[in-house]
């Protein structure tokens with residue numbers, strides 16, 4: 529019995545320790561202690577964490593790595609970002625979109641990020657971003673699952689050609705229906721756009737993922753319409769509401785009525801902690817709102833919550849490195865989810881929860897799943913977040929596609945150790 533890849537002595541996210549993982553033909557064939565078998569490649573995990581790959585449920589790959597083009601966002605607001613992106617769109621070329629997106633995907637692989645849902649702006653009659661990202665989706669297929677959302681950035685009704693462009697993008701092969709109801713001119717137009725977009729998705733058998741209520745306005749209640757339309761059209765489990773930042777500022781009684789609707793509609797909630805904490809609350813003096821949606825409350829209703837990266841070095845956000853552990857870390861800080869089990873939950877918000885929202889098949893380090901995983905320089909998921917742990921090896925289909933040297937510092941201090949490994953600082957937990 530010979531395997532393609534045998535991983536020895538791994539810890540798993542669910543707390544199992546010291547297991548071996550045997551892979552063949554691109555699949556995991558066994559996860560158990562002490563597997564004795566030949567393998568083409570043996571990877572010693574050394575008691576470190578082997579996790580299914582990171583999944584980013586919300587990204588903008590048509591804009592990534594464009595920071596500074598054609599200028600910087602001076603106010604730091606969402607609205608200046610949208611205006612700036614409008615200037616850049618005019619001069620965008622397919623080649624430039626493809627080049628930047630592929631460069632980002634290289635970085636994603638190095639970070640163990642192997643599935644990404646990216647919105648692509650369809651409010652450009654030339655369809656530059658759509659054409660570029662469809663090409664990228666094919667090019668990266670061997671190593672990244674890239675889902676594309678037709679995103680009418682300038683508003684389905686606010687922009688005169690948005691609807692026809694959105695339908696064209698879906699005809700061209702874009703996977704998912706997007707929207708931006710809070711950016712329409714009136715609340716009524718916003719609600720109408722949600723209804724229309726959900727009908728398009730239902731007609732075509734597609735999923736929905738809308739930028740929904742990305743505002744500090746507590747009266748922005750398009751998530752209610754989204755939940756309602758999801759149920760009316762039988763789209764349960766296939767609809768995601770992204771951002772949902774107005775929920776942060778909503779009246780508590782109203783939220784107590786909204787959460788059960790979202791749970792019944794099985795709407796996935798996607799928060800974008802890095803972006804929400806920087807873009808929201810910009811009109812506040814002090815106290816300044818955080819703007820992140822109500823993660824612990826959504827969780828308590830059994831609603832599937834995922835954290836997205838949203839932006840890396842683009843008109844909205846000048847930071848970011850494709851590191852979903854940084855995203856999880858910001859999410860848990862902003863939500864004050866600091867208990868041990870809540871931190872583990874935040875790890876799931878960048879792995880299993882987005883995998884569910886994206887409908888990924890064969891995801892997980894389990895027998896019969898795809899042999900896709902990441903070896904981290906950390907003992908467990910809490911340590912992984914705390915350390916933003918180095919991705920020692922990234923495995924796709926049973927092949928190692930990226931490796932990074934462990935982080936280790938040589939010390940020159942008298943009477944102290946010669947070197948330190950950050951993973952050695954894990955606490956003792958019974």
Ligand SMILES: [Zn+2]
Nearest residue numbers: 588647739838
């Ligand atoms: Zn977004």
